[in-house]
Amino acid sequence: MRLIGDLLRLSASDLMRFKGCRHATALDLRLIEVGDLKPDEDGPEAELLQKQGDDHELAFLDRLKADGHSVIEIPKDKISLEESVRLTLEAMRTGPDIIYQGALLDGAWGGYSDFLERVERPSDLGAWSYEVVDTKLKRKPDPKHVLQLCLYSDLIEKVQGVAPEAAHLQLGDGSRFTVRLSEVSAYARHARRMLEVFLMERPETRSEPVSACTLCRWSSHCAEQWEADDSLALVAGISRSQRQRLEAVGITTMAALAVSKDRVPKMAAETQRKLVSQAQLQSARRAGGPPAFELRNTEPGKGFGLLPAPDDGDVFYDIEGDPYFPGGLEYLHGVWYREKNEWAFRAFWAHTREDEGRSVADLLTFLVEHMRRHPNAHVYHYANYEIAALRRLTAQHRTCEAAVDQLQRERRFVDLFKVVSGGMIASEKGYSIKDLEAFYMKKRAGDVATAGSSVVFYEEWRHTGEQRLLDEIHDYNRTDCISTQLLRDWLVRDVRPTGMAWPVLGEVPEGGSLSNIEAEDEEIRVLRAKLQPVRERLGDQVADLLLDLSQFHKREDKPAYWAIFDRLAQESEELLDDLECIQGLEAVSEPVQVTKQSFERTYRFPQQETKLRAGKSPCLKPAAMPEDVNLRSIDHDTNTLVLRRSTAKGPLPDRLDLLPPRPLRNNVLKDAIAAVTEEIIANTGRVPAIEDILTRSRPRFRGRFAVPWCDFRGRPVRRNKPCNRCNGRFYAGNPGTAGERQNVC
Ligand code: SF4
Incomplete structure (x- = not known):
């Protein structure tokens, strides 16, 4: 935001900041109009973020040049925005493939797009026009990036006389995310209008903690304000x-x-x-x-109900990740455990994408072997990052997925944050592990004091290769692991309610703890071997795709189950704002027998938004494992609902929460994929259409023209005889376009 004469000049960053926090916009305004406030200077992490963003942008520019694209670079330094705009317009008329740092301006709105990319779509410029490409370090797009793309796209429409159809984000992992502008432009224009109205009307604002606070330049100002006001924040x-x-x-x-x-x-x-x-x-x-604390009420599955009995084989685990590595990198897994009565630390490092897969496989091999030797041991960590990272890494690198699944099923991972937040109330300003250290360990020494500074150190190491930096990170991670152990010991020794029974967590398979991992891996190994003839006949890509497809539904189900397990361990109150749940049900009637085998019960619930609808089968909380119930009806006027359950499953409690349903049963689909895979392995020739899809061959139509089979609603049409080659297993078409599906064998 800049003041030019009497006019405010607004940019995409102003809009994104406004969407994150209106108070930040009010403070920005006060800075340029009154100037009595001072924002924070960029810290090392913000500087690093800026530098990495610039590097990512320049690397993309180099790649475009290396690929032979014609590029015009618009100078930015030491010239006005208006002059850059003039040069950009000149460049657009010339029609190069790429315009780097094109400047755009219309009324109050202006800015520099990272790249304008030529597309062969006529405009006032000639037979071509431009679309916006912005580079972002993240692996996934953020909704606010769309606001930026829309702003620049609307600005280039003014120049070329034609609205671009799409805009793109070039992400940190090398992938491209494309936005269809017709779907989002109205929202983006509305957001800009909101900011303009805000600047005209100047409503009162105040600092309210939001996620944007972490990287906000006004965070010190707001923190002082909260202290001065003794704020509820x-x-x-x-x-x-x-x-x-x-x-x-x-x-x-x-x-x-x-x-x-x-x-x-x-x-x-x-x-x-x-x-x-x-x-x-x-x-x-x-x-x-x-430092002081109070215990909270004990409940099964909450707080200390999640803390198992200590065991000599317990492992304390912490992870370090670098979000600024292209596409992000989990570069260190540290474990602290007892070996032959001595405490030991082991570090699993990864400095490349390939290393990342190998190090997570090494870690899980270590954990499985260790847990087998210590059947009652657990892996302790603090907060959810470690588990989320293990789930993501094993799926991404297609390694040790069965091990992570089984460790979770046996509830071997123990999140001490959930134990602390559900079991006690602490006097500290927050519930990070560093806040809690006031209770059980001395102040830390060492230059790396936070996860943020470990990232800065790691990035510095990537550029300098100085071993000292890795050593600092090693010590920091080791201290985090030790802190996790000391926290667990303190909770067991000084906090846990005396006389409370130790909970039994998770399910152990019939063959014993972690006994089924090899069976799952073996299933994949056998299929891989069976696919060898396919590999030779149709190529590696087809064989690998079939192998992946065999695991597709299992992989798809996992996030749904994780979502249920995660919520089972969450605080009930946290579910109030969770759209997938209904929190705080209280029974208002006794159970009523409605059929021989089932009963219904009516509950009242607090006002809340939810996606759960009548007819769904949500899971219940509290429960040790996912258990579902039938949601018969829900009335949002009276905030009541009726649950039905089979008598065999036992009574429904007086108080409960409803969680997302289990994933839909997909055995038919899994069996169909297995059957088709067998056909392809045996080379029966009965599924040629699927082979064509897998090998990306052109479809083979029966006769010269496509044969109508059934209409787009699935009703048979006159010539509805299925093809005798695929026996009707496969057909394709574009429902609604020609009004017909077509048999493509
Ligand atoms: S610190 Fe937080 S509340 Fe304060 S201006 Fe920034 S984002 Fe808003």
């Missing part, structure tokens, strides 16, 4: 909706919350109790008191 673990409910009844400070007694409407009693205790403990600590 300082209460550890409080959500935005909880703050709003408290403020609605006049509780606006931590001190007021600490002494509040009246019930807060639309807030569960347990939630309110927790927030009041949190405020009391934190207020005492801020006043100079020692």
Whole structure:
């Protein structure tokens, strides 16, 4: 945002910041109009982000040049935006393949697009026009990037007289994400209009913690403001909706919350109790008191109900990742464990994409062997990053997927964050492991003090190769693992309710713990061997594709099951804002027998948005393993619903939450893929259409013209005899275009 005379000049960054936090826009405005505030200077991580972004952009530019594209670069330094705009227009009229850093301006909006790419679509420029390409370091596009693409696309429409059809993001992993502008432009224009109205009307804003705070240049300013106001934003673990409910009844400070007694409407009693205790403990600590904690109510599957009995074979695990490596890299897995009565640390490093697959395979081989030797041991970590990374890495590198699945089924991974947040209330300002260290270890030494600085060190090592930097990261990761062990020991020794029974987590297969991993791997190995004739006849790509397809549905089901397991271990209150769930059900009737084998029960639930509909079979919480129930009806006016369950499954509890359903049964599809794969292996010639698809060959039509088979609603038409070669297994077409599907064998 810049002030040019009396006019504000707005850019895509202003729009993205506004979408992230309106208060940030208000502060930006105050900076340029009044100038009495000072934003934070860029820290090392922000500088690194900027540098890596620039490198990614330049690498893409080099690649375009190396591929022989004609490129015009628009100078940016030491000339005005208006002059760059003039040069860009000149370049667009010349028609090169690529314009680098094209400048665009229309009214208040302007900026520099990374790349304009020529497409052969006529415009006022000639037989060509341009589309926007922006480079982003991330692996996945962010919705706010779309706002940027739309802005630049609307600006080039003004120049070339034709709206571009698409715009593109060139992502950090080398992939390209294309946006169809007709689907998103209206939203982007509305967002710009909102910012313009905001700047005209200047409504009151205030700092509210949001995800954008992490990289915001006003974070110190807002943190000071929260301290000065004794803001509710300082209460550890409080959500935005909880703050709003408290403020609605006049509780606006931590001190007021600490002494509040009246019930807060639309807030569960347990939630309110927790927030009041949190405020009391934190207020005492801020006043100079020692670290203190309180226990929360114990419930199965929550807090200390997730903490298993300690075992000599327990492993403490932490991971370091570098989001600035192209496409991201998990470069270090560290484990801390006891070997022959001595504590040992082992590091699994990866400095390339190939190394990443090998190191995760080495780690899982180590964990499986170790867990087999210690059948009652667990792998402790803090927060969800480690498990999310293991799931992603094993799927991405197609390695040790069965091992990760089975370790999860046996609930060998223990997230101590869930134990802490569900089991106790701590006096510290947050629930990161570094916050909790005040209870059980001395202040850390060493230059690498946070995950952010470990990334900066790692990036520096990538450029300098200095071993000292890797050694620092090694020590930092080792300390994190040790901290996890000390936290677990402290929880067991000093915090866990005395006399509480140890929970039994997870299911062990009949053959014993982790006994089925090899069977799953063996299944893949056998199929790979069976596909050898296909490899020789149709090529590696087809054989690998069939191998992948054989695992497709299993792989597709996993995220759905993970989503259920993750929510089973979550706090009930956290599910209130989760659209996949219904939180806080309370029975309002006794169970009523409705058939010989089933009964129904009516529940009331708090006001909330949900995607769950009548007829679905959501899973229940609390439960150790996913168990479903039939959602017969739901009434959003009275906030009541009716659940039906078979009598054999036992009674429904008085209080529960509904979680997403299990994935749909897909055995028929899996069997169909297996059957087709067998046909191709045996080379029976009965599935030529599928072979054509797999080998990317042109479809072979029966006769000169396609034979109509059935209409697009599946109703048979006159000549509806299925092809005798594929026996009707395969047909394709574009429903609705010609009004017919066509047999393509
Ligand atoms: S620190 Fe957070 S609340 Fe403050 S301006 Fe930035 S994004 Fe908004």
